[in-house]
Amino acid sequence: xxxxxxxxxxxxxxxxxxxxxxxxxxxxxxxxxxxxxxxxxxxxxxxxxxxxxxxxxxxxxxxxxxxxxxxxxxxxxxxxxxxxxxxxxxxxxxxxxxxxxxxxxxxxxxxxxxxxxxxxxxxxxxxxxxxxxxxxxxxxxxxxxxxxxxxxxxxxxxxxxxxxx
Numbered sequence: 792x793x794x795x796x797x798x799x800x801x802x803x804x805x806x807x808x809x810x811x812x813x814x815x816x817x818x819x820x821x822x823x824x825x826x827x828x829x830x831x832x833x834x835x836x837x838x839x840x841x842x843x844x845x846x847x848x849x850x851x852x853x854x855x856x857x858x859x860x861x862x863x864x865x866x867x868x869x870x871x872x873x874x875x876x877x878x879x880x881x882x883x884x885x886x887x888x889x890x891x892x893x894x895x896x897x898x899x900x901x902x903x904x905x906x907x908x909x910x911x912x913x914x915x916x917x918x919x920x921x922x923x924x925x926x927x928x929x930x931x932x933x934x935x936x937x938x939x940x941x942x943x944x945x946x947x948x949x950x951x952x953x954x955x956x
Contacts, residue, residue, distance in 0.1 A: 796820030798893040802915040819869055819890045822859065823876045826851040842874075845941075849877045879926060879947030888922045889915070895925045903928075923951050 799820035803813040831847040834854040842853040856874035872887035896907045910921045
């Protein structure tokens with residue numbers, strides 16, 4: 792979480808965002824995986840039925856967002872970013888897209904280190920292209936593994952492709 796928060800904070804500074812917005816980006820990075828190691832069955836009990844059917848490895852995002860919402864957080868984009876940081880969502884704005892990319896590109900991950908490092912260097916100056924690269928790779932990995940592509944993931948992909956056209 793700290794590595795993601797550091798990336799988010801650095802990108803926010805590079806984008807010359809306000810201090811409040813920089814803090815918001817850092818909070819998204821710090822909060823996104825708070826429940827990553829929690830028991831999936833326990834997380835499901837606290838989620839709305841529409842989210843309880845998600846696969847175990849991605850339940851933590853919606854669960855964190857739900858806890859933040861119940862705790863009084865009303866920032867819709869922040870909640871959406873945290874909830875869907877692993878799968879993408881067509882409603883993603885810049886904060887959410889940055890979190891989606893940072894979660895995948897953070898330097899603590901051991902796979903594809905050169906590919907990920909090159910994209911970290913390109914962020915945020917080549918923001919949209921890097922987000923597209925990350926989404927493309929994640930989608931390709933799902934397809935190659937024979938995994939289902941969630942509707943939100945496909946909608947996110949279609950949104951960023953249409954924007955690039």
